[in-house]
Amino acid sequence: SQTIHQWPATLVQPVGSPLSLECTVEGTSNPNLYWYRQAAGRGLQLLFYSVGIGQISSEVPQNLSASRPQDRQFILSSKKLLLSDSGFYLCAWGGSWNTEAFFGQGTRLTVV
Amino acid sequence: EDQVTQSPEALRLQEGESSSLNCSYTVSGLRGLFWYRQDPGKGPEFLFTLYSAGEEKEKERLKATLTKKESFLHITAPKPEDSATYLCAVQARGSNYKLTFGKGTLLTVNP
Numbered sequence: 001s002q003t004i005h006q007w008p009a010t011l012v013q014p015v016g017s018p019l020s021l022e023c024t025v026e027g028t029s030n031p032n033l034y035w036y037r038q039a040a041g042r043g044l045q046l047l048f049y050s051v052g053i054g055q056i057s058s059e060v061p062q063n064l065s066a067s068r069p070q071d072r073q074f075i076l077s078s079k080k081l082l083l084s085d086s087g088f089y090l091c092a093w094g095g096s097w098n099t100e101a102f103f104g105q106g107t108r109l110t111v112v
Numbered sequence: 113e114d115q116v117t118q119s120p121e122a123l124r125l126q127e128g129e130s131s132s133l134n135c136s137y138t139v140s141g142l143r144g145l146f147w148y149r150q151d152p153g154k155g156p157e158f159l160f161t162l163y164s165a166g167e168e169k170e171k172e173r174l175k176a177t178l179t180k181k182e183s184f185l186h187i188t189a190p191k192p193e194d195s196a197t198y199l200c201a202v203q204a205r206g207s208n209y210k211l212t213f214g215k216g217t218l219l220t221v222n223p
Contacts, residue, residue: 100146
């Protein structure tokens with residue numbers, strides 16, 4: 001069966017520091033991969049999605065970037081964090097043969 | 113632009129008191145409508161996918177229905193463990209499988 005791993009679970013970072021969040025998927029090949037952010041009182045906002053290695057689409061202009069160095073690995077990065085980057089970050093995967101997306105357990109990022 | 117509106121924002125029920133959550137949507141060609149359950153501090157857990165008007169799906173005490181403009185999540189005889197935030201999302205054709213989410217309904221079931 002397929003599983004998705006996301007780490008770390010919580011992270012406190014100072015303003016101006018770099019960020020790297022990693023997500024990996026097991027049990028499937030060539031998945032569609034997504035990064036979402038969930039802010040208090042708001043719905044999940046799609047940040048990036050990828051349909052293949054090296055293929056990244058950005059949905060919202062921001063201080064973040066994403067990379068997909070391997071088929072089942074998706075990384076969310078920032079060179080310099082802002083206070084407004086705080087939130088709950090969720091990685092998700094979906095198969096190219098179906099429509100559902102399955103989420104990881106999320107990373108709670110607090111920028112101080 | 114695809115839009116999803118969920119109501120109510122919060123719902124408090126007594127154990128055994130059945131009710132429904134609403135998800136109204138606007139999308140340019142619906143590929144699918146999805147329901148998720150999210151517990152505090154956790155990622156959303158997939159519940160159902162509905163593809164066309166008139167379709168229904170059931171899982172334990174939950175039943176999801178779909179019309180051309182909205183979806184309902186019916187909760188029959190809820191238990192305290194059904195307490196969670198329920199999220200609705202839509203996926204449009206030609207969207208590269210992206211999901212547009214509503215803000216969710218926070219359900220609390222008191223014993």
